Amino acid sequence: MGMLTGETRKLEQLAVLHRLYSDAPDASLPLLLSRVASQGALWEALARSAQDSAALATLSTEWTTLFEGPGRIAVPLFGSVYLDHGLLMGSSTQEVLAAYAKYGLIPEGKIPADHLAFELGFCGFLTAQGHVDALSERSDFAKRWMWSWVPAMTEALHAASDTPFFRELAQLTLTIVQHLSQSE
Amino acid sequence: MKEITRRKFLVASTATVGALSFWELGHYALAASKSNVTDGSPQSAVLGKERVIYTADAFCASECGLQVTTYNGVISTIYGNPHVPYNAGTTCAKGVSGKQVVYSPYRLKYPMIRVGARGEGKFRRASWEEVSRYIATKLEAIKQQYGPETVIMDGGDMTDQPPYWRLFYYFGSPNCTQHGAICDTPRRLGPYIIEGGLRIEPDLMRPVLVRQPDGSLKNDYSYANKMIIYVGWNPFTATRINYESRGTVAAKQNGAKVVVVDPAFSNTAAQADWWLPIRPGTDADLFATMLRYILTNNNPQDPERQYLDPRFQDYSVGWPEFETAFRSWWTKSDPINNLPYFSLQWAQERTGLAAQDIATLAHEFGSKKPAALVWGMNGTGHHFNGEVVSTLGTVLNVITGNFDARGGAIDTALVRSNKGGNGGSKQIKSQMITRTVNGKTIKGLAWDLEMDNNGAWPAAFWGALGAYPKQMSEGVQINYGPFAGYHYPIKAFFVRGGNPANSASTEQRWAEVLSAKDGSGDYQIPLTVYVDNAYLETGLYADVILPEASFMERMGLSDIYPSEPVMYLREPVVPPQFEAKNQVEIMNILAKALHDAGDPDIQGADFWDRYHSEEDFWNEALLEAPGRTNVGEPLPYPRYPVGYKLLGTPESLEKGQVSIDHTKKIVQGVPLTVAWLRDHHGVAVWPMAWERYKAPSGGIIATKSGKFEFHFGFLDAVNKYIANRPVPYMLNQVGWTRYPTTFFWYETVWNPYTNPAYTQYRTQYPFQLISGRIHQSMSATQYVDWLGRISEEHLWMPLNDAKTFHPVVTTGQGGEKIAGIHHLRQGAWSIAVIQMNPVDGQRLGLRTGDLVRLVNPLKQETKGKVFLSELIRPGVLRVPPGSGGRLTPGMGQTYEYRSITPSSNRLLDPNLSSPITGMSTFNDMVVKVIKI
Structure with missing residues (x-):
């Protein structure tokens, strides 16, 4: 299939963002970020923040505390927490699941479908389809099911952490999701 | 989930690895929808339909029968099960909060391994494989060096403990306990x-x-x-x-x-x-x-x-x-x-x-x-x-x-009704072991090393969990039985569904022993494991956290405090979310890891080959139901001999589908099973009778003499x-040299009105401090915020200060969103308070809402807000137990108010436990009140 102009770059960015919200930072992160560092000031800043290997362990612990717990995490990464009164598996989760199902996709495992990493992956999938309808679907999806809560999440992240890495991640995420949600 | 190392991922490309794209990889992989979709899983939501499931609560120990509706695979409504006579269709706020438990974004989701110091709350995510190997390796090392008895398993208060007990009894530790030991x-x-x-x-x-x-x-x-x-x-x-x-x-x-x-x-x-x-x-x-x-x-x-x-x-x-x-x-x-x-x-x-x-x-x-x-x-x-x-x-x-x-x-x-005996106690009570005591090789049963009954608490028939910090600190001295004179340390603490660090006895004491280090800087207890779906204080001290399926996601049996034999099923309503697992799965995973680590006492025939599912485990337990004798007035089954033990479904006993063993005095009907319960609204009810102790052939009295x-x-x-x-x-x-065998009397402690040893405190410490239970706001239930919010009995009241827990988040459209971020107005949230009679308040110049310190003669203190109320006797202060001063961020808003809510468990006399049962002395203390 033929990729539209600029979409390869976007796909790469989505892959890195997906990784950033899937696992805590580890030794592989600097190399990964170095590949996208040239794609804008925000990427460059993020890559720079992750270069210090001594800081990676601290980033990793903070990442877990912010996003995975244990306990009352400051920054839930599930859409329904923001859209359905603070709980998982709300009606918005089902809507998201329905959007995946339309393309024959379903999340593996037992993590609710509206985790940001799934949603970024879905956007990646649509991007890789390489045709206008898919890109249109991508912007509809991002606008309805990501832009509706990601700004709240990124503000929470910005507020919950003084670490440049996470503040930059918040800004970057906001920018990318905003861009995704704009009509193609 | 497709296995791929991160290194391979990087080497190949940023967005694709071989034939796989990034969205097909890792924890958050999207796959073709025909893969492994089970009805009721989160992922099947769009494929689902409406279902009614009869199950049983276990969010508190009442365990009410519940009728739960799921819609599209997601929990929709929760009512009491009208077929369970224990609650007859009723249920309380806790019972209907199952949705808030299962779908809480703050529940424990993944296995985790500690990366900071104990008490810091720093962890990293790990796989089940890694944590089970970690636990097994440590347990085996402890077993080799110190013996299996040095491992304590606390099964907690969420019922369904037998799989855990089974594992640890087979492992060889006689020290399996549960919350009942510190309940009452x-x-x-x-x-x-x-x-x-x-x-x-x-x-x-x-x-x-x-x-x-x-x-x-x-x-x-x-x-x-x-x-x-x-x-x-x-x-x-x-x-x-x-x-x-x-x-x-x-x-x-x-x-x-x-x-x-x-x-x-x-x-x-x-x-x-x-x-x-x-x-x-x-x-x-x-x-x-x-x-x-x-x-x-x-x-x-x-x-x-x-x-x-x-x-x-x-x-x-x-x-x-x-x-x-x-x-x-x-x-x-x-x-x-x-x-x-x-x-x-x-x-x-x-x-x-x-x-x-x-x-x-x-x-x-x-x-x-x-x-x-x-x-x-x-x-x-x-x-x-x-x-x-x-x-x-x-x-x-x-x-x-x-x-x-x-x-x-x-x-x-x-x-x-009897819930069966597959918890492994038969194994530990028959296993012969040897130990060297004072230079001599002694043979005995593994059970003879049980720490309470052979140690400081020989009559503690339910264990002395509240006194564990002492043994954890000093080791267990075996004084009685074949191993008298033997001493062993405590080297591992495995807690599931309990929170002893907050509620078992003096809080400070638990924090001390769980984080104590030896001369080499290593923890004195080298392994602590915490299993739950809520992150409570004990979890702060864990080396490993295991996420357990909530009560809506696992199977179990309930038979709580009925007047007649009743057994009802805890049926999984939805599969465990995230990476949580039910207790039979956890038992099998850990058993396999121990076996693989070379433990000869753990074999597949007793675990994973015997119980392929949780239903297998509970079906075995149900073989013993109801296990009560045919006695009383009116006689439950006139067609069967009086005094014979009854086994089997109510239906089979009623229809005469039985065999009768006159030698063993057993009437055996068709064994009760999970499937039978499922087909009968989740519950089996056998007949009631009264005067059940009067049967000449043997009644219900369970003493040795009958x-x-x-x-x-x-x-x-x-x-x-x-x-x-x-x-x-x-x-x-209490001045005894032996246990009383008939009427006995001793005074309570720290009571200046009844015990002459404490009259000196009457003036300086003029208040007796007691606790009053607020059932919707117990040690664990507060993690459902809306339960904590309900005010109750002038003990749990909306005296909160205005507080922003995380900065208020405004959306792109300018509205506010909940994001683990919350702004609370003053007086909008209920917190634990100190209930005081207005007469006392007036004398001390205190008003409702004033912050005070409670100080006891042992110089321990706690802080809280006074609530003046006619509901309490003058001279007495009442606080909710285990409800204030909460130290874990797993508790939500209650945690945010930890500095202004009282914890009576900080004011206990750590050296006191009731002399026969070993129970912590929670309710005897005197305090003075100092306005802040």
């Missing part, structure tokens, strides 16, 4: 030593299934009760026994007199005919005086004073000995008031109740039959001398003929076991 064991002692049961409750569960004169079985909704006395027991708020709240109202409407004896005007007192605001810690005084009054004034010739059941001695042993011992105190003078023990005037001085009121209460209890005298968990079980209370209370119910009488008092432990024992055979046997060996240290504390 003094309250259970009397029933245990006199009739072999545990918990006496009024005959209030309705409906009950009763054999009719025409031979049919019908539900009976009638109430025969004439009097119910609740002492330190508040079923209208602490809804542990679901049927007691609605049953009490119904019985009262039917003419029963309801009396509440409590320092607080509780919700139950508000429904009573008579409230007696007793001084804390003097319930034994009241009971002893009632007993003296009844024995003195009983007159078989006077219809108004026929207090004693003329036949109770036919079913008992040792009464003359007990009565003689009891009467011998009547001529003694109490040093604190120079009055004869148990006289009305003596009781008035000590309890603060009027002598005439005590006489009236005794007279009415003795003459209004049927009656039930019921004593509570916090009110009596948490006092040092709660053992005296429960013993006298049981005596009063038995000698007046109210025990198991229709409308009287039922020991629910004696009549509930009779009420006023000469305590159990304690007699313990005395023989410990003869010529060191006296347990807490016996010394």
Whole structure:
């Protein structure tokens, strides 16, 4: 299939963002970020923040505390927490699941479908389809099911952490999701 | 999930690896939808439909039957199961909060391994494979170096513990315990030593299934009760026994007199005919005086004073000995008031109740039959001398003929259905081991190393969990049995569904021992594991956290405190979310890891090859149901011999689909199974009867003699076991050298009104501090925020300060969003408060909302806001137990208010536990109040 102009770059960015919200930072992160560092000031800043290997362990612990717990995490990464009164598996989760199902996709495992990493992956999938309808679907999806809560999440992240890495991640995420949600 | 290393991912490309794209990789992989979609999984939501599932709560120990509807695979509505007579379709706020538990974004989701110091709360995510290997490697090293007995398994308070116990009993540790050990064991002692049961409750569960004169079985909704006395027991708020709240109202409407004896005007007192605001810690005084009054004034010739059941001695042993011992105190003078023990005037001085009121209460209890005298968990079980209370209370119910009488008092432990014996205790009680003791090789059973009964607590029939910090710190000294003289350390602590660091005894003590280090800087207890779906204080000290399936995601059995045998199913409503696993899965995973680590005691035939699913495990447990004998009036099954044990489904027993073994005296019907329960609204109910202890061929009494024992055979046997060996240290504390075998008396502690040793504190520490249970806001339940928000009984009140927990988030459109971020107005959220009588408040110049310090004579303190209330007796302060000063961020808003909410568990005397049962002394302390 033929990729539209600029979409390869976007796909790469989505892959890195997906990784950033899937696992805590580890030794592989600097190399990964170095590949996208040239794609804008925000990427460059993020890559720079992750270069210090001594800081990676601290980033990793903070990442877990912010996003995975244990306990009352400051920054839930599930859409329904923001859209359905603070709980998982709300009606918005089902809507998201329905959007995946339309393309024959379903999340593996037992993590609710509206985790940001799934949603970024879905956007990646649509991007890789390489045709206008898919890109249109991508912007509809991002606008309805990501832009509706990601700004709240990124503000929470910005507020919950003084670490440049996470503040930059918040800004970057906001920018990318905003861009995704704009009509193609 | 597709396995791929991150390195490979990087080497290949950023967005694709071989044939796989990034969205097909890792924890958050999207796959073609035909892969492994199971009905009810989160991912099947769009494919689902409406389903009704009958299950059982386990968010609190009431375990009400529930009827849950799922829509599109997601929990939709929760009601009580109308087919379970225990709660008969009703349920409380906790029961309907299952959705908030399962779908909480703050639940424990993944296995985690500690990366910071214990107590810091820093963890990293790990796989089940990694954590099970980590645990198994450490456990095997501990087993090799120190022995399996150095591992403690605490099964907690979320029921369904047997899979964990099975694992650790097979591993070789005899030290498996559960929350019951720190719940209210003094309250259970009397029933245990006199009739072999545990918990006496009024005959209030309705409906009950009763054999009719025409031979049919019908539900009976009638109430025969004439009097119910609740002492330190508040079923209208602490809804542990679901049927007691609605049953009490119904019985009262039917003419029963309801009396509440409590320092607080509780919700139950508000429904009573008579409230007696007793001084804390003097319930034994009241009971002893009632007993003296009844024995003195009983007159078989006077219809108004026929207090004693003329036949109770036919079913008992040792009464003359007990009565003689009891009467011998009547001529003694109490040093604190120079009055004869148990006289009305003596009781008035000590309890603060009027002598005439005590006489009236005794007279009415003795003459209004049927009656039930019921004593509570916090009110009596948490006092040092709660053992005296429960013993006298049981005596009063038995000698007046109210025990198991229709409308009287039922020991629910004696009549509930059996839940089976696959918890592994048979294994540990038959395994022979050797240890070197004082240079000699000694053989014995692994069970002989059990830390309580062979150590400091030989009579603690339910374990002495509250005293564990002492053993954790000093090691276990085995004083009795074949291994007497052996000493071993505690090297691992595995906690599941419990929170001892907050609620087992002195909080500071638990924090100390769980984070104590040895001379080399290593933790003295090298392995701590925490299993739960909520992140509570004990989790702060864990090396490994394992996410357990919540009660809506796992299977189990419930049979809580019924008047007749009832068994109902905890059916998984949805599969475990995230990476949580049910307890049978966890048992098997850890068993396999131990086996792979070379443990010869763990074999597939006992675990993963025997139980392929949780249903296999619980089906085996159900083979023992109901396991009760065919006794009582009306006889449950007239077609079967009296006194034979009944096994099998209600249906098969009713239809005669049975085989009868006359040698073993067993009527075996079709075994009960999970599938049968599933097909019958989730519940099996067998017939009710009364007078079940009277069957000549053997009744329900579970003492060795089969009779009420006023000469305590159990304690007699313990005395023989410990003869010529060191006296347990807490016996010394009350001046005994052996356990009492008939009437006994000792004073409670830290009570300047009854115990001369503490009168010195009366002036400087003028308040008695007690706790009052708020059932929707217990140690764990507060993590559902809306439960914590509900105000209750002037103990849990909206005295919060305005607070922003995380900055307010505004969306792109300008609205506010909940994002783990919350702004609370002042007075909008309920928190634990210190309940104080306005008379005391006025004297101290305090107003509602003032922040104060409570300081005890041991120089320990806690902070909280005062709530002035007429509901409490002057001179007494009441706080909710385990509800303030919460240290874990797993607790939500309660955590945010930790610096202004009181924790009475910080003010306990860490060296005190009740002398027979080893129960923490939660409710005896004096404090002074200092305004901040």
